[in-house]
Amino acid sequence: MFTDLHNHLLFGIDDGAPNPEASLAMLRRAVDCGISAVVATPHAPDLMNSVYAGLINRHFRILQNLIETEGLPVNLKLGAEVFFSERIFDWLDEPWATLGGTKKYLLFELPLFEQRLPVADFIFKLQIQGIKPILAHPERYLYLMDQTRLLEQWHEQGCIFQINAGSLTGSFGRTAQQFGLELLERHMAELVASDAHDDDRRSFAELTRARDLLAPVIDEEYRERLFVSNPRRVFDGEPFRPEFVLPPAGRKFALSRFFRKIGLA
Numbered sequence: 001m002f003t004d005l006h007n008h009l010l011f012g013i014d015d016g017a018p019n020p021e022a023s024l025a026m027l028r029r030a031v032d033c034g035i036s037a038v039v040a041t042p043h044a045p046d047l048m049n050s051v052y053a054g055l056i057n058r059h060f061r062i063l064q065n066l067i068e069t070e071g072l073p074v075n076l077k078l079g080a081e082v083f084f085s086e087r088i089f090d091w092l093d094e095p096w097a098t099l100g101g102t103k104k105y106l107l108f109e110l111p112l113f114e115q116r117l118p119v120a121d122f123i124f125k126l127q128i129q130g131i132k133p134i135l136a137h138p139e140r141y142l143y144l145m146d147q148t149r150l151l152e153q154w155h156e157q158g159c160i161f162q163i164n165a166g167s168l169t170g171s172f173g174r175t176a177q178q179f180g181l182e183l184l185e186r187h188m189a190e191l192v193a194s195d196a197h198d199d200d201r202r203s204f205a206e207l208t209r210a211r212d213l214l215a216p217v218i219d220e221e222y223r224e225r226l227f228v229s230n231p232r233r234v235f236d237g238e239p240f241r242p243e244f245v246l247p248p249a250g251r252k253f254a255l256s257r258f259f260r261k262i263g264l265a
């Protein structure tokens with residue numbers, strides 16, 4: 001069974017599900033795909049306020065009740081995709097601020113087009129408080145492709161990298177796909193998540209699609225960690241140590257070559 005740690009399932013909050021019916025349709029798809037545990041992670045903007053925070057908490061309770069009424073076999077927890085901001089330190093006690101409200105893992109995102117933010121400092125400060133930072137979809141920040149040393153530094157500091165399933169299947173274009181594959185090839189990613197926004201082009205089904213596509217090229221043990229055991233540990237609030245494995249000499253970009261060969265890149 002799968003666990004999904006990043007999606008926009010919670011209705012009426014951001015650019016994800018617009019209403020409770022849409023949330024339920026997304027969840028039914030998740031169940032069909034073998035996903036039994038989900039953390040809902042609506043965007044938490046830089047300028048968070050109590051009205052928005054209250055809305056997240058209220059809609060989460062409504063959705064939990066609907067899941068129960070519908071008898072959907074899925075364990076739902078609350079979290080957020082926090083937009084990088086020092087202000088989050090004022091909100092860490094909120095149930096949505098960290099994944100599952102456990103104050104163990106925090107999912108954060110960066111601006112998509114450029115950033116000059118003190119990310120290393122942010123990673124450090126979170127860990128001082130016992131919270132592991134998870135960077136959402138590093139492969140989508142294309143400006144980081146030229147700054148691999150920076151990525152390595154964040155990773156060495158203990159930041160966990162979460163790749164989007166849709167990047168691996170090519171939904172965000174060839175460049176994000178290749179960047180994602182390179183991070184996998186270097187074993188610099190610990191998690192894959194759906195980042196589902198709807199039940200159409202950006203659905204929970206991307207997760208199982210990515211897992212199947214990677215079957216011929218990623219060893220089963222790493223694939224199991226990316227899609228099953230690591231997401232589960234985060235969901236349960238258990239610790240895990242990221243692996244630091246350097247790519248074998250001569251194998252660099254073999255995955256990208258493979259995907260080109262089979263016409264997927």
Ligand SMILES: [Fe+2]
Nearest residue numbers: 006007081195
């Ligand atoms: Fe997201």
